[in-house]
Every structure is written in C-alpha cells, then in structure tokens.
Amino acid sequence: MSSFQHLSSATTHAEDVDRIFDLLLVLSAATSALVFGLILTFAVRYRRGSAAPRGRLPEFVSREFEIGWTAATLFTFVFLFWWASSIDVSSQSAPANALDIHVLAKQWMWKTQHANGAREINELHVPVGRAIRLQMTSQDVIHSFFVPAFRVKQDVLPGRTTELWFKPTRAGVFPLLCAEYCGTDHSLMRGRIIVMPPEAYAQWLSAQPQGDDLAHHGARLFVANGCSGCHAASSNVHAPSLQGLYGRTVALADGRHVVADDAYIRDSILQPKRDIAAGYEPIMPSFAGLLDDGEIQSLTAYIRSLTAGEHQ
Ligand code: HEC
Ligand SMILES: [Cu+2]
Incomplete structure (x- = not known):
C-alpha cells in the first residue's frame, strides 16, 4: 500500500467520501452477486428438459413480501441520497475558525500566500488537524484545484473567487494537480501540499521571508x-x-x-x-x-x- 500512501485519504472529508464509496461498492457487489447468482441458478434449474416445476410462484412470494422489499429498496436509496448530500453540503461551508490561505492560479503554476505574507509557488504548507480555507482566483483561464488524497476538486475562475476547505488528518506530501485543461503546459501544472505537525508548521512559517502581507x-x-x-x-x-x-x-x-x-x-x-x-x-x-x-x-x-x- 505504501506506494499509494499519497492517494489514501488524508482529510476528514476524504474519510467521509471513502466511507460512502465503500458502502456503495459493497451494495453494488452484493446486488451484482445476487443477480448473476440467480441468472446462473435459473439457467441450470430451468434448462431445457429439466423436470423443475414451471408456471407458478413459490409460496413465500406474497403481496406483503413484494411491498416489503420495494420499501426496503426505497429506504436504502433515500438513505444513500441523504448521506451523500449531507457530506456534500458540509463540504461547502468552512468552519469559522478556518485558516485562510490565498491561491492565485495562472498558466501554468499555483501561487499561494499565507496570512502573514509568506508566499510559495507550486507548494503549500499547512498544519495537520486544522481547517484550511482556500480563497482562489485565476489570473487568466479556468483552472481546477485538485488534491486526490483530500478528495477535493474546485474550479478556479478568472474574475471570481471560489472557496475550498479541508482539514488534514495526517502529515505527508500530497500531489496537487490542475484538473481543467488550461493550455499547452496544463499537464505540468502540478504542485505539492505539505501537511506538517502544527509545531513544525509554525516553525516553517516563521522561517519564511515575511514578504508584504x-x-x-x-x-x-x-x-x-x-x-x-x-x-x-x-x-x-x-x-x-x-x-x-x-x-x-x-x-x-x-x-x-x-x-x-x-x-x-x-x-x-x-x-x-x-x-x-x-x-x-x-x-x-x-x-x-x-x-x-x-x-x-x-x-x-x-x-x-x-x-x-x-x-x-
Ligand atoms: C470617485 C469616487 C470613488 C472612487 C475613486 C472609488 N470609489 Fe468605491 N464607491 C464610491 C461610491 C460613491 C460608492 C457607493 C455607490 C456604489 O455602490 O457604487 C462606492 C462603493 C464601493 C464599494 C461597495 C461599498 C458598499 O458599502 O456597498 C466598495 C467595496 C468600494 N467602493 C471599493 C472601492 C475601491 C477598492 C476603490 C479603489 C480601487 C474604490 N472603491 C474607488 C466611490 C468611489
Ligand atoms: Cu491549469
């Protein structure tokens, strides 16, 4: 697994997304197994010339049984919808104490700036365990800020500010990609998010040239x-x-x-x-x-x- 370390979930949001993804996977696998199992069973049981009885339903398929499993399916889907949308809604608004960081995208790089004025290019250092809110805008065309391990992706538009927030759960270095085709060197528009323990982050931040905030x-x-x-x-x-x-x-x-x-x-x-x-x-x-x-x-x-x- 270690070579996929940079892709396995690294934020609270990623954990939520993975949980629902796993559930959907298990449900789909179970449904497929049931359907293919029945196809196989019926193909053998009712093959041409077999003596199996045909033309009437087994005892247990009553009216109640049909209503029961229709209701159960409906309930499952409504639950999945509620769960997925509640994750989506909470991903829209950052907690009030979030750390604000500015992101400026341009062909073909990511410029980031911390509250104290420290600037970075194609890199972003953040502390673990703290909600981070990115205020993003583009200097030219549409780009998209995509961090697979965080399970977040947000378009970055010229002439508008878009927001994105996440709360890292573990330290590490995670790839940042541009996910919106933005010209010749789009594929090179990459960066790294460096998640550090809070003390290491504070130390890193104070060691940066202050710049003008x-x-x-x-x-x-x-x-x-x-x-x-x-x-x-x-x-x-x-x-x-x-x-x-x-x-x-x-x-x-x-x-x-x-x-x-x-x-x-x-x-x-x-x-x-x-x-x-x-x-x-x-x-x-x-x-x-x-x-x-x-x-x-x-x-x-x-x-x-x-x-x-x-x-x-
Ligand atoms: C010629 C005078 C003038 C100049 C120069 C000017 N403004 Fe204004 N600004 C106004 C007036 C009058 C209003 C209120 C009417 C309106 O909303 O357009 C206003 C409204 C605003 C508002 C909305 C305020 C509110 O209460 O809704 C903002 C923000 C603002 N200006 C920022 C700026 C910035 C930043 C600059 C410089 C880049 C600037 N203004 C230059 C006269 C000016
Ligand atoms: Cu781009």
Missing part, C-alpha cells in the same frame, strides 16, 4: 489607485465607509440586500454600476483592466482587515 499590499493599492480619495473618512465625496463592511449585509439602491463577501467586493470594484449601495450616487469608476486579480485579492484582504480593526 496581502492586507498591507492592499492598503498601499487603496491609496495608489485613488480609492482613499473617495472612501476615506476625510473625503468630500459622498462615498460609503468601508470600515466594518466585510461580512455585513448591504442594502442596495434597487431594494435588494446582499452580504459583502469577496465576490461582492470584487464586483464593486470591477462592475460598480451593477450593485449600487443605497443612498449613494453611482459615481465610482470601474477598475476593470486597471487592477489584476492579485491586486483585487490584496484590496479585498485590506477591506476585510478593516473589519478586524487592524488599520486606521
């Missing part, structure tokens, strides 16, 4: 691109304060209410005419074509940090 980079962009000219408290322009915006429900001019998440902030910057905040004029210019996806990620991280009260 996303929020600080975003704070500089916020000034350099003139956002602060309108959004700063001291500005004469009537524009909403972004303090505490992240995660809040925003009332829009057309009466809708939306939660200010990554996607909303991205849209606000790239397509400001789409969702106008209630009580404001649609004067914010679009920054589409002026800011790349990495810069949008940084600005979003900055706006998010305003919630935590780290700046201003």
